[in-house]
Structures are given as C-alpha cells and as structure tokens.
Amino acid sequence: GQQVMQIPQYQHVQEGEDFTTYCNSSTTLSNIQWYKQRPGGHPVFLIQLVKSGEVKKQKRLTFQFGEAKKNSSLHITATQTTDVGTYFCAGAGGTSYGKLTFGQGTILTVHP
Amino acid sequence: DTEVTQTPKHLVMGMTNKKSLKCEQHMGHRAMYWYKQKAKKPPELMFVYSYEKLSINESVPSRFSPECPNSSLLNLHLHALQPEDSALYLCASNPGPFRIGGAETQYFGPGTRLLVL
Numbered sequence: 001g002q003q004v005m006q007i008p009q010y011q012h013v014q015e016g017e018d019f020t021t022y023c024n025s026s027t028t029l030s031n032i033q034w035y036k037q038r039p040g041g042h043p044v045f046l047i048q049l050v051k052s053g054e055v056k057k058q059k060r061l062t063f064q065f066g067e068a069k070k071n072s073s074l075h076i077t078a079t080q081t082t083d084v085g086t087y088f089c090a091g092a093g094g095t096s097y098g099k100l101t102f103g104q105g106t107i108l109t110v111h112p
Numbered sequence: 113d114t115e116v117t118q119t120p121k122h123l124v125m126g127m128t129n130k131k132s133l134k135c136e137q138h139m140g141h142r143a144m145y146w147y148k149q150k151a152k153k154p155p156e157l158m159f160v161y162s163y164e165k166l167s168i169n170e171s172v173p174s175r176f177s178p179e180c181p182n183s184s185l186l187n188l189h190l191h192a193l194q195p196e197d198s199a200l201y202l203c204a205s206n207p208g209p210f211r212i213g214g215a216e217t218q219y220f221g222p223g224t225r226l227l228v229l
Binding site: 033035041042043044045048086088090098099100102103104105107 | 143152153154155156157160162167168200202206208216217218219220221222223
C-alpha cells in the first residue's frame with residue numbers, strides 16, 4: 001500500500017534558527033496536506049498542495065510539492081517558541097477514497 | 113460553526129466495561145472518520161463513513177463498533193477493550209464527496225483520551 005516517509009523524527013533548534021521537515025511517498029500523490037499538533041492537542045490543518053512544483057507560503061512557513069508529486073517539504077524560517085509541536089504530512093492518492101496516509105511526523109522543539 | 117466536538121474528553125474504563133465515544137459536527141460535512149493515535153505516533157485510520165455509510169474499515173477489531181446515526185453524528189462503541197487500546201481517539205470530518213485517490217482537508221476534533229485498566 002501507499003507509504004509516506006517523513007524525516008527527521010526529531011528536531012531541536014534554538015529560537016531563531018530555521019527548520020525543515022521532508023516527506024517522501026512511495027507513489028504519486030493527488031495532493032499532500034500538512035498538519036500541526038501542539039503538545040496535548042489535536043492535529044490542525046495547515047495547508048494543502050495539489051499541483052506539481054507548487055510552492056505556498058504562510059508567513060514564516062514555506063511549503064513545497066515536488067515536480068513528480070511524490071515529495072514535499074515544510075520550511076520554517078526563524079523559529080519561535082510557538083512553533084513547538086509535531087508536524088505531519090499526509091498524502092492522498094492511489095485507489096483509495098477519502099483516505100490520507102500520514103507520515104510519522106517530526107517533533108520540533110525550540111529552545112529559547 | 114467550524115468545529116468538531118468530541119465527548120468525553122477523558123475516559124477510564126475496565127476491560128469488561130462498555131462505553132461509547134461521541135463526535136459531532138455541524139459543518140454539513142458528509143465524511144466522518146475515526147482515528148486512533150498513540151503517543152508520538154501519527155493518527156492511525158480506523159473507520160470512514162461517507163454519506164452515513166461505512167466506506168472504510170481498516171481491519172479494526174470487533175471490540176470497536178462504529179455507528180453513524182445521521183450526517184452530523186458519529187459514535188464509537190467500545191466493549192471488552194484491552195490495555196493496549198489506551199490512546200487518543202480522534203474524530204475528523206471533511207466535506208466529501210470522494211473521488212478515486214482524493215482526500216480533502218480533515219477537520220479534527222479535540223479527541224478523547226482513553227485509558228483501559
């Protein structure tokens with residue numbers, strides 16, 4: 001079945017440093033979504049990428065979808081303590097109906 | 113109303129108990145989901161309802177029984193659970209309808225933290 005690999009599993013940064021997490025799918029995706037889960041919270045939707053090569057920005061966050069629609073990245077510029085949490089990518093594709101395959105997540109810690 | 117609500121927030125149950133988790137959304141979404149999430153792991157899909165019909169069951173043990181009484185409500189009935197079933201149970205919804213290989217934004221509820229003793 002479809003698999004989505006996400007790295008790194010953990011990332012510790014000093015406040016102000018940049019952060020990137022990467023996702024790789026075993027199959028071509030129809031779209032990829034990114035979610036953030038704060039400690040003790042639930043996943044919250046950040047963005048959806050649909051087009052090959054798409055780049056979207058949300059303030060300090062930049063999301064990219066690869067040309068082959070099999071990989072994606074999330075880059076945060078100048079991290080802040082409010083960025084702490086787990087970032088998940090989730091891909092849709094293949095023969096499934098309405099099913100997302102989640103990556104393992106990257107747990108981000110930001111030291112002040 | 114743009115939120116998914118779940119009750120209870122916390123639940124402790126014994127292995128012989130029967131309990132139910134409830135999820136509600138009033139966004140007119142036609143797809144509703146149950147996920148199980150263990151600590152430091154991604155949400156793991158359990159069930160999907162589309163237009164109030166069960167469309168995906170990810171080989172979940174029968175001690176978990178989903179129910180969708182109407183388009184706004186989703187229940188998960190629990191019976192004879194095991195300690196390893198302790199987890200955060202998340203409900204989610206999205207607008208639907210589905211197309212092959214498609215999936216829209218998931219709106220997650222806050223979850224029910226379940227502890228099975």
